[in-house]
Amino acid sequence: MSQRTFSIIKPDAVRKGHAGAILAEIEKAGFKIVSIKKVSISKAQAEGFYYVHAARPFFGELTEFMSSGPIFPMVLEKDNAIADLRKLMGATNPAQAEEGTIRKQFAASIGENAIHGSDAEDTAAFEIGYFFAGYELK
Ligand code: DAT
Ligand code: MG
Secondary structure: OEEEEEEEEOHHHHHOOOHHHHHHHHHHOOOEEEEEOOEOOOHHHHHHHOHHHOOOOOHHHHHHHHOOOOEEEEEEEEEOHHHHHHHHHOOOOHHHOOOOOHHHHHOOOOOOOOEEEOOOHHHHHHHHHHHOOHHHOO
16 A cells, blocks of 8 residues: 655765765655655754654764755655665665665765665654645645
């Protein structure tokens, strides 16, 4: 059944000029881009987005990085979108990501790993609502 997920092209990939190539991979894999925009977020906004990781030792580094430059938040749709995007992204640590995945191709390190993707239906709903209003999702 058709499902929506949430993704972000992260600051490292935007800085390196990989946003277009990553979008091409996403479309090639059969995702429809429901909505996309380019924004820069504050550290406080990054902290709100990643609140589940607040107790982790890398939280400061992560939220500093996510607020370090423009990002492309987007909503994607296809059958099995949440699991399929995670597969297309590859492992969190690009050193462990499979050949052909976005992180294998475009990410430099576990901290700066090119792309975000929701990990479950409830987190996808929260994350879509964090960045997009209903009128942007038609
Ligand atoms: P994912 O982005 O694959 O869902 P996650 O939810 O476990 O991974 O972590 C969120 C982000 O936090 C991840 O994309 C990069 C950063 N991160 C995770 N583990 C890290 C670590 N050990 N050191 C530095 N940054 C880390
Ligand atoms: Mg995650």
